[in-house]
Ligand SMILES: Nc1ncnc2c1ncn2[C@@H]1O[C@H](COP(=O)(O)OP(=O)(O)O)[C@@H](O)[C@H]1O
């Protein structure tokens with residue numbers, strides 16, 4: 001039975017949870033950094049070289065983290081994931097899914113195209129146009145959020161609230177990602193994180209931010225709430241739109257009661273969610289990967305041989 005490669009530079013709590021969950025299913029796993037992987041394009045050799053898997057490719061790959069870097073470095077890391085998939089190795093979530101969701105512009109575009117409620121968003125290069133959009137939004141009584149295209153855990157996100165804040169309106173790596181701020185329903189600040197695995201919403205929590213930034217990494221607290229069918233349905237549709245095996249979906253309920261999808265994470269952390277959820281999330285992920293991608297594949301292979 002092939003060992004599983006857990007792609008991460010920082011195994012930590014999540015790495016331990018996954019290792020234990022795979023072990024319970026009879027699979028050994030190893031941590032691998034994409035920075036140590038190579039493409040060896042020579043005849044007669046496995047073209048993707050992963051430390052510890054030089055003689056046999058992994059039975060599956062669980063993507064827990066992709067290092068940052070230059071565009072070329074990130075493209076290369078994704079090349080490794082794409083190549084593994086093309087070589088028949090299940091990659092969970094695969095490189096295409098990671099690509100679509102790491103890029104906030106493409107996520108917003110795809111969500112909107114699929115008819116899901118997502119905030120008005122503008123992505124552009126021109127400073128003059130960015131200032132015009134921001135000024136217009138402020139004049140019409142809206143706050144504006146600016147985000148880095150490739151960002152996570154609330155890093156680099158700013159809120160433009162008044163004309164003098166326009167001073168802070170700068171592009172991130174040359175690109176403006178501007179989004180209308182959604183005022184949330186209820187007291188204070190909160191949003192929902194929904195965990196979807198294999199097209200099913202399996203867990204939810206409310207994140208209550210110290211400010212409008214509701215990331216757990218920014219100090220938001222986690223509260224258990226019931227999963228209502230409207231949020232569940234929206235989260236599942238968002239994940240289907242981005243074609244992911246599993247994801248963490250950020251949803252805000254606006255002051256009119258409408259749910260709005262903010263983000264779909266293809267490499268979500270779940271430590272906060274686990275603290276308010278009874279079932280073992282790592283086990284659910286490991287079971288899904290093994291069931292749908294390893295066992296099913298093996299079943300098909302056996303059928304093919306016996307035909
Ligand atoms: N348009 C928005 N309106 C209101 N709050 C937002 C908006 N966009 C982001 N936020 C807040 O900022 C947090 C982080 O934004 P998000 O787009 O999820 O980026 P990240 O990848 O950094 O988590 C969200 O969870 C939410 O609390």
Ligand SMILES: [Mg+2]
Nearest residue numbers: 153154250263
């Ligand atoms: Mg988020």
